[in-house]
Amino acid sequence: MANILCIGAGYVGGSTMAVIAKHCPQHRIVVVDINEARIAAWQSDQLPIYEPGLDEVIRGTRGKNLFFSTEVNRHIAEADIIFVSVNTPTKTFGQGAGKAADLQYWEKTARQILENSTSPKIVVEKSTLPVRTAESMEYILNSNSNGLHFDIVSNPEFMAEGTAIRDMEKPDRVLIGGLESPSGQKAVQAIVDIYVQWVPRERIITTNLWSSELSKLAANAFLAQRISSINAISALCEKTEADVGEVAHAIGLDSRIGPHFLRASVGFGGSCFRKDILNLVYLCEYYGLDKVADYWEQVIKMNEHQQTRFVSNIVSSMFNTVAGKRIALFGAAFKANTSDTRDSPALAICRALLEERAEIVMTDPHALDNARANLGEAAKQVTFEPDPYAAAKDAYAVAILTEWSHFTKLDYEAIYTSMIKPAFIFDGRNILDHEKLHAMGFNVYAIGKPPLIHLP
Numbered sequence: 001m002a003n004i005l006c007i008g009a010g011y012v013g014g015s016t017m018a019v020i021a022k023h024c025p026q027h028r029i030v031v032v033d034i035n036e037a038r039i040a041a042w043q044s045d046q047l048p049i050y051e052p053g054l055d056e057v058i059r060g061t062r063g064k065n066l067f068f069s070t071e072v073n074r075h076i077a078e079a080d081i082i083f084v085s086v087n088t089p090t091k092t093f094g095q096g097a098g099k100a101a102d103l104q105y106w107e108k109t110a111r112q113i114l115e116n117s118t119s120p121k122i123v124v125e126k127s128t129l130p131v132r133t134a135e136s137m138e139y140i141l142n143s144n145s146n147g148l149h150f151d152i153v154s155n156p157e158f159m160a161e162g163t164a165i166r167d168m169e170k171p172d173r174v175l176i177g178g179l180e181s182p183s184g185q186k187a188v189q190a191i192v193d194i195y196v197q198w199v200p201r202e203r204i205i206t207t208n209l210w211s212s213e214l215s216k217l218a219a220n221a222f223l224a225q226r227i228s229s230i231n232a233i234s235a236l237c238e239k240t241e242a243d244v245g246e247v248a249h250a251i252g253l254d255s256r257i258g259p260h261f262l263r264a265s266v267g268f269g270g271s272c273f274r275k276d277i278l279n280l281v282y283l284c285e286y287y288g289l290d291k292v293a294d295y296w297e298q299v300i301k302m303n304e305h306q307q308t309r310f311v312s313n314i315v316s317s318m319f320n321t322v323a324g325k326r327i328a329l330f331g332a333a334f335k336a337n338t339s340d341t342r343d344s345p346a347l348a349i350c351r352a353l354l355e356e357r358a359e360i361v362m363t364d365p366h367a368l369d370n371a372r373a374n375l376g377e378a379a380k381q382v383t384f385e386p387d388p389y390a391a392a393k394d395a396y397a398v399a400i401l402t403e404w405s406h407f408t409k410l411d412y413e414a415i416y417t418s419m420i421k422p423a424f425i426f427d428g429r430n431i432l433d434h435e436k437l438h439a440m441g442f443n444v445y446a447i448g449k450p451p452l453i454h455l456p
């Protein structure tokens, strides 16, 4: 039996530890956080995040071998293995502001581990970190005067929100990086021994520390790059009457390209793609690789351009003004099946339309509370309406911003009837039946497709 601790009870900490607890009943797992409200929520029936399948895993493990607590110091002292999954946002101040990772939470945690340890421990980097962070961590942890030894292991998390439980139950791979030393390799093996309880051994890959840290940044950069690539093509489709769905299908059938992650959209969002690419860009600049930095920065610029293009398209199609016009935004979450609105394109588009003085009504099945909090001051100008029919009533336009399947099942005849005419629909996720909507009377604008309009 090992005492496993996870510091940081967020999307990653809470979900990953629940799955480990499910498959490793022999281990005792505690998840701690400084945020008392978050811990209280993990202990209640109203979990702090919406994630399909998570409730069930928590119900099966909590109070048996999975525990949530705010007593960080006590649990550090008791732990054999410590996973650290605190947040690593983009730095907003000083050197590297706007690009580099803000490692203050991470370093505070390392020092806290040091202060409260009386036995050697394995410290696992679960958070996404700049390559070579483990070097500084090793230095901080092993520069103690009490002779304790700490092994640092990198075990980045590849799960996506909305499919987190499925991704962790059947991961494409688990990556574990460690130092070449005998003690480093022993630590790697201890982490392999956890995952091998449910993940086939050939899917658990071990590398050196730096490859593991960099692979996480590279994987997110490659995924985001595919979205920016298809979004760049969507812009060209709109000028040439090509259909981006058909183009994505045609290129995705090439087994070297593959069909996944080619859905043109209002752009990628979420707490990680932008932050991790900026981090990669900063690292490249730091090492004097300016051309490489420019290359990756373009992925973000294209993403921003896609959102700007979408808003410009709304304004120009609606006779060059949306001032005073009610526009219903369908979706607040950065993707379907999550309540997370961090860096959501829906919020960026909402802000841009508010600048144009539109009257905004936002609807979403799970993310309205987070949207209200994330929008800050701007939230005062937005109406949050859980019912999409009520949101669309008397609106000049509906814009689909999150690909909730819920939005595909609505009665669009009824929505059309309740709207101001001419009625517009902007499908930023290409999830609706555009021909059908056009036949109902809507002026339909999708991403990367010729518009279907009734206007002269």
Ligand code: NAD
Pocket: 007, 008, 009, 010, 011, 012, 013, 032, 033, 034, 035, 038, 072, 085, 086, 087, 088, 105, 108, 109, 126, 127, 128, 129, 157, 158, 159, 160, 161, 271, 272
């Ligand atoms: P999060 O903000 O949801 O959770 C982080 C938690 O850490 C917060 O609850 C915060 O209160 C806590 N924390 C910060 N400092 C602490 C301290 N000193 N002691 C105790 N708790 C502390 O973040 P997240 O989405 O879970 O992401 C965590 C890390 O995992 C990030 O590096 C992220 O890039 C990475 N990651 C996230 C995802 C995802 O889907 N969200 C997927 C893979 C990797």
Ligand code: UGA
Pocket: 128, 157, 158, 159, 160, 161, 162, 220, 223, 227, 260, 261, 262, 263, 264, 265, 266, 267, 268, 269, 270, 271, 272, 273, 334, 335, 336
């Ligand atoms: C992403 C990665 O997929 C995970 O592997 C990684 O662990 C995680 O980031 C992380 O490090 O945080 P996540 O951001 O949760 O996961 O969700 P994705 O499914 O990757 O979607 C990201 C964004 O891209 C969403 O806004 C989504 O709507 C958009 N997207 C995705 C597209 O616009 N088109 C696509 O084809 C796919």
